[in-house]
Amino acid sequence: MTPVELSRTVLHAVRRAVDDGELSVTVPDRAVVTEPGPGGCGDLATTIALQLARSAGQPPLRVAEILRPRLAEAAGIRDVVVTGPGFLNISLDAQADPLVGLVREIREKGARYGYGDALAGQVVALRVPYEVRAEVVADAVVRIVGTQGGRATVEHGEPVNLRPVPAPEDPAPLGPDAAQWALLHPAPHDRPRITADHLVQREGNPLFRVRYAHARIRSLSRNAAHLGFTAEPGPLTGEPGPLTGEPGPLTAESGPLTVQSGPLTAEPGPLAAEPGPLTADRGTGAPTGGIPGGGTDAGSGGGPYPEPATPGAVPHVHVTGVALVPDAAADDATTPGAAPHAHAPGITPITPPPAPDRTPTPDRYRTATPTAPTPASTPTHPLLPALAAHPRILAVAATRRAPDRLARHLVTVADAVLPLLPFVLPVGEEKPSAAHRARLALAEAAGTVLAGGLSLLGIDAPEHL
Numbered sequence: 198m199t200p201v202e203l204s205r206t207v208l209h210a211v212r213r214a215v216d217d218g219e220l221s222v223t224v225p226d227r228a229v230v231t232e233p234g235p236g237g238c239g240d241l242a243t244t245i246a247l248q249l250a251r252s253a254g255q256p257p258l259r260v261a262e263i264l265r266p267r268l269a270e271a272a273g274i275r276d277v278v279v280t281g282p283g284f285l286n287i288s289l290d291a292q293a294d295p296l297v298g299l300v301r302e303i304r305e306k307g308a309r310y311g312y313g314d315a316l317a318g319q320v321v322a323l324r325v326p327y328e329v330r331a332e333v334v335a336d337a338v339v340r341i342v343g344t345q346g347g348r349a350t351v352e353h354g355e356p357v358n359l360r361p362v363p364a365p366e367d368p369a370p371l372g373p374d375a376a377q378w379a380l381l382h383p384a385p386h387d388r389p390r391i392t393a394d395h396l397v398q399r400e401g402n403p404l405f406r407v408r409y410a411h412a413r414i415r416s417l418s419r420n421a422a423h424l425g426f427t428a429e430p431g432p433l434t435g436e437p438g439p440l441t442g443e444p445g446p447l448t449a450e451s452g453p454l455t456v457q458s459g460p461l462t463a464e465p466g467p468l469a470a471e472p473g474p475l476t477a478d479r480g481t482g483a484p485t486g487g488i489p490g491g492g493t494d495a496g497s498g499g500g501p502y503p504e505p506a507t508p509g510a511v512p513h514v515h516v517t518g519v520a521l522v523p524d525a526a527a528d529d530a531t532t533p534g535a536a537p538h539a540h541a542p543g544i545t546p547i548t549p550p551p552a553p554d555r556t557p558t559p560d561r562y563r564t565a566t567p568t569a570p571t572p573a574s575t576p577t578h579p580l581l582p583a584l585a586a587h588p589r590i591l592a593v594a595a596t597r598r599a600p601d602r603l604a605r606h607l608v609t610v611a612d613a614v615l616p617l618l619p620f621v622l623p624v625g626e627e628k629p630s631a632a633h634r635a636r637l638a639l640a641e642a643a644g645t646v647l648a649g650g651l652s653l654l655g656i657d658a659p660e661h662l
Contacts (some may be wrong), residue, residue, distance in 0.1 A: 228243055
């Protein structure tokens with residue numbers, strides 16, 4: 198059940214309560230469904246009880262209790278809990294994934310997703326002055342009103358009922374798309390900025406983010422086709438999670454030092470060297486004496502225990518073909534899980550005092566890998582509220598003659614989808630999976646909303662950018 202479907206279910210519950218005589222109200226045109234607020238629970242919540250309380254002549258809590266059983270028995274709803282002054286918190290069935298259902302709905306309706314009947318049969322007369330911004334805003338309002346079943350007409354004359362703050366200069370040098378955005382994106386009472394900032398292809402430019410997100414989604418669809426898979430709505434499972442690997446073990450055996458998976462352990466191998474004195478510097482915890490017969494590492498540049506040439510590598514010494522972990526690691530051995538240093542039979546290891554001001558850094562043994570965000574298929578996914586709000590935004594923009602609402606909404610959708618895009622296609626040796634198809638379907642749903650919104654604003658939605 199998507200938020201749009203749940204909104205219809207809430208209105209159906211109100212209508213049933215009115216038919217049963219328990220509520221005496223006019224059924225509203227829409228019911229707002231959002232994520233539960235502080236103190237709430239469940240998947241989604243609605244304030245319909247607070248909205249109807251005044252006209253019903255009853256406390257909001259009583260209205261909520263009237264609606265609760267009617268909502269609880271609806272298909273796809275597992276439980277309904279009333280909290281606060283009358284908030285209805287709705288838990289959906291485990292199988293009813295609102296994000297998957299929403300993606301399917303957008304794919305079915307295409308560019309007409311969000312169209313409604315809020316202004317069905319109405320004629321909206323717009324009277325505007327002879328000014329470029331007023332003309333552009335009125336032109337966008339005509340298209341947006343059409344999405345709600347209404348019809349708008351534009352006239353010039355008094356009294357004017359649509360007069361946004363005029364543009365300070367001619368926006369034509371910006372080009373058609375940037376000029377449209379510069380005039381439509383600000384609220385009507387704000388003075389538009391007619392500057393070259395609208396042409397800059399940088400993250401700070403909202404128009405660029407919106408158009409780039411659409412072009413990137415179209416590119417992903419083409420690349421997915423080349424890889425032999427298409428979009429298919431489904432749960433967004435199988436994403437890589439945060440880095441959780443632990444450092445591999447350090448083992449000392451005959452031959453070179455090896456790194457394997459598992460806890461840090463040290464296993465000394467056979468030693469065929471003549472023992473000699475071994476001393477340690479009490480100040481640093483690093484050995485200062487050499488091992489007769491062993492010498493120093495080749496290419497060390499001096500000193501019995503040279504620093505490794507490769508960043509992050511563990512220094513070691515060779516004694517007749519045996520690789521030993523040096524005492525320099527002894528300060529790390531004082532921490533839980535650290536590797537004790539290996540030693541040869543007959544040589545008494547000297548444990549230097551720990552250095553309390555040194556912080557162990559086990560991450561130096563890790564191989565850093567990119568960490569993907571985990572876009573879970575839950576109502577908290579940032580794209581769910583952004584995409585689900587599109588029908589409401591269109592209705593508000595049409596009834597309030599405010600195309601700036603739609604422009605700012607497109608920025609919200611673009612910012613919500615951009616973090617998902619790097620993880621849509623398989624990487625490296627990955628094979629296309631159901632998770633990849635589901636991510637592609639979600640990205641394409643966002644692209645549909647972006648393309649439709651830009652078209653209503655009179656701005657091109659590019660295939661390439």
